[in-house]
Amino acid sequence: MAIKNTFVQKAYPCLLGIETSCDDTAIAIYHKGNILANISIIQHIHKKYGGVVPELASRDHEKKLLFTLDEALKKANINLYDIDAIAFTQGPGLMGALMVGTSFAKGLAMALNLPLIAVNHLEAHIAAIFIACPKPKFPFLCLLVSGGHTQIIAVLDFDKHMILGSTKDDAAGEAFDKIGKLFGLPYPAGKHIDDLALKGDATKFNFTSAKMSNLDFSFSGLKTQVRYFIGKMETEDEHFIKNNLADLCASVQYTIVQDLIAKCEFALAHKQYHGIGLVGGVSANTQLRSATANLAVNYGIESYIPSFEFCTDNAAMIAMSGLFKYQKQDFVDLSVKAMARF
16 A cells, blocks of 8 residues: 655655674665665674574564665665655565564654665665666666575566566576585575686586576586585595685586576577666676676677676665656655565
8 A cells, every 4th residue: 555645755855774684783874876885784693503493583673774784874875854755675584674674664664654675685676777777778688696686687667677588496506605604604605606616627527517498597407416426526635625616616606697597698689778787686696797797798698787886785876766756746644564474
């Protein structure tokens, strides 16, 4: 149920963005085309468990949201009464973590009598492309890769997206983390694999990803393939992983990136787009960023790749997505609920 428009809509609103979908407590402030503050606090407590513990994530958000808000206001040099609307991540994500952020946003909106904007986390990742110039032209193709999602999307307008393909099991980021755990790397493993891959030989070990007949992905088989491979090799050499870690990382990363890029190339070959975007946490991967940029050059189109700051979960993308909804007066009332899945 939408809120009735009982306020004067501003051409340049000051928006507060709140992101708590997983293990990053983030708040950002957007005004007149600029991100005045983008504060993210990573929850390091999950490292010792090798993955995110939902209950711990929820509790940590509760502890850190007020502090994060205070830091964002200081960085932006404004106060709460300068805010014109509040955008928050409604989902998808961890239910408990989303409920904390949703409740926090609702409390602020009620206390300040401000319009409330519910944002889809995945759409917000796409909105991150619009934070900096050059602005994309519609339609463009977008590869969204994160720990929980892997999708190829045709972006037809700010709020009109068509999913062309998605993962049928593990997401690309999840595959990186699970395989990294097999290698004994800290969680999250993506950055460690990326760094080690720079020192390795990507052709040393021949791994393969599942061959799908369409634009969908499947990465669980790769994880199983790697597990059996290193298990076999360690029976012959107990130090196999240690002695070949860089090459293993390079080979795994190459396999995942090639699969992602091949599907994007297939999509570009069958329909004309003005450009290709790369978003989500895995878009911070250096090899994937380079491959996406090269693909755009090969097709004579633009590449839209956000800076590292806006790749992982962040509140700036929530505020940016909130702006598009604000302009259409797409608001929600205080009965809105978090949604783990859409």
